[in-house]
Amino acid sequence: AQSVTxxxxxxxxxxxxxxxxxxxxxxGATPYLFWYVQSPGQGLxxxxxxxxxxxxxxxxxxxxxxFKRSQSSFNLRKPSVHWSDxxxxxxxxxxxxxxxxxxxxxxxxxxx
Amino acid sequence: xxxxxQSPKYLFRKEGQNVTLSCEQNLNHDAMYWYRQDPGxxxxxxxxxxxxxxxxxxxxxxxxxxxxEKKESFPLTVTSAQKNPTAFYxxxxxxxxxxxxxxxxxxxxxxxx
Numbered sequence: 001a002q003s004v005t006x007x008x009x010x011x012x013x014x015x016x017x018x019x020x021x022x023x024x025x026x027x028g029a030t031p032y033l034f035w036y037v038q039s040p041g042q043g044l045x046x047x048x049x050x051x052x053x054x055x056x057x058x059x060x061x062x063x064x065x066x067f068k069r070s071q072s073s074f075n076l077r078k079p080s081v082h083w084s085d086x087x088x089x090x091x092x093x094x095x096x097x098x099x100x101x102x103x104x105x106x107x108x109x110x111x112x
Numbered sequence: 113x114x115x116x117x118q119s120p121k122y123l124f125r126k127e128g129q130n131v132t133l134s135c136e137q138n139l140n141h142d143a144m145y146w147y148r149q150d151p152g153x154x155x156x157x158x159x160x161x162x163x164x165x166x167x168x169x170x171x172x173x174x175x176x177x178x179x180x181e182k183k184e185s186f187p188l189t190v191t192s193a194q195k196n197p198t199a200f201y202x203x204x205x206x207x208x209x210x211x212x213x214x215x216x217x218x219x220x221x222x223x224x225x
Contacts, residue, residue: 006154041219041221042218042219043116098162098168098206099160100204100214
């Protein structure tokens with residue numbers, strides 16, 4: 001079955017600290033992987049995506065993610081978190097079927 | 113401006129009523145999607161359409177209906193058969209029929225009163 005798991009429902013980090021949000025997926029074919037961010041009451045904004053090639057991808061707002069096929073993971077990282085990064089983050093997987101499957105989301109809280 | 117417009121932003125429905133959520137796009141994207149978002153459950157796919165006059169059920173299609181008569185429009189009707197319709201609904205588009213990047217509207221919050 002195709003699925004995405006984000007093990008951490010809620011994460012709190014201090015401003016300036018590093019961040020890693022975990023994402024594991026199950027997908028039968030070559031996966032296309034995405035990270036989105038959502039502010040309260042808003043739509044989703046794409047942070048970064050992986051289709052092929054270099055397994056370390058850079059995104060907007062200083063985020064990066066690493067695709068590890070052997071671990072079926074696509075974890076999101078940021079070296080130094082800013083208060084404005086507080087939001088909900090979604091990992092998603094898709095492919096040639098036309099369906100995009102999302103994880104349950106991780107809520108990030110940033111302490112001053 | 114190019115984009116995806118969802119309307120209304122807030123919608124209140126009485127029990128037993130059907131309501132229709134609008135999603136319009138001027139991005140010239142082929143595929144359109146409806147997702148439902150509930151706290152702690154992420155986004156769940158309701159329906160999607162990859163071409164005009166064709167659409168497929170997603171994972172939670174029961175109690176919902178859609179149409180795709182025009183490329184620009186993909187309205188979602190929440191029928192009285194949907195027992196728990198209170199949620200945040202998101203419309204998304206993708207340029208082609210395969211997966212690339214999905215673009216999202218700002219959402220409609222539906223509340224049953």
